[in-house]
Amino acid sequence: MENAPRHYRKPGWFTKHVFNRLVARLTRLGVSVWGSRVLEVTGRKSGLPRRTPVNLLTVDGRQYLVSPRGEGEWVRNVRASGGRLDLLLGRRREHRTAHEVGDGDKPEILRAYLRRWKAEVGVFFEGVGPDSSPEEIAAIAPRHPVFELDPPATA
Numbered sequence: 717m718e719n720a721p722r723h724y725r726k727p728g729w730f731t732k733h734v735f736n737r738l739v740a741r742l743t744r745l746g747v748s749v750w751g752s753r754v755l756e757v758t759g760r761k762s763g764l765p766r767r768t769p770v771n772l773l774t775v776d777g778r779q780y781l782v783s784p785r786g787e788g789e790w791v792r793n794v795r796a797s798g799g800r801l802d803l804l805l806g807r808r809r810e811h812r813t814a815h816e817v818g819d820g821d822k823p824e825i826l827r828a829y830l831r832r833w834k835a836e837v838g839v840f841f842e843g844v845g846p847d848s849s850p851e852e853i854a855a856i857a858p859r860h861p862v863f864e865l866d867p868p869a870t871a
Contacts, residue, residue, distance in 0.1 A: 752769055753772045753803040753805055754768070754803070754804040755770045755794075755801055755802075756801065756802040756804055757793040757794050757797050757802070758797050758800075766789065766790065766793055771832070773825070773829050775825055778864055778865075779864070779865040780825055780862055780864055781863045781865065782860060783861045784837035784840040784841065785840055786840075795816070798813075799813045799815055800812075800814075801814055803865075810869075811868070811869060814865050815864050815865075815866070816862070822853075822857040822862050825862050826841075826856070826860060826862070830844070830845050
């Protein structure tokens with residue numbers, strides 16, 4: 717899979733240097749911006765913790781992480797970690813396990829994600845939005861990895 721062609725859109729300068737940093741800083745301070753968390757996962761090459769802001773989506777009581785940009789670094793790191801990751805919000809750290817969702821099970825999750833964050837991420841979905849047909853959403857599903865998270869462990 718490592719040599720397979722990937723769909724990925726790199727963030728622009730503003731997103732990388734201003735927006736993502738602002739959201740990450742607010743999230744580290746404990747302020748969730750529309751469900752934001754900081755994802756921390758071990759880097760598959762460096763072995764060091766890597767952090768990136770993500771949107772935590774809840775659908776029918778289940779939580780998901782969606783990669784609007786495609787197969788980016790955090791997606792590859794989550795896969796390499798066997799799904800082990802942490803979600804950070806302020807000083808709170810949740811140890812979670814992620815399981816990749818099959819393409820056939822993604823459309824309603826992607827629809828819910830677009831319903832919530834289309835203004836922020838719609839450009840990455842090639843004109844597909846929350847009101848698009850099931851066929852249109854199914855057509856883009858393979859380009860957007862989705863992970864279902866196990867419920868947080870209770871102490």
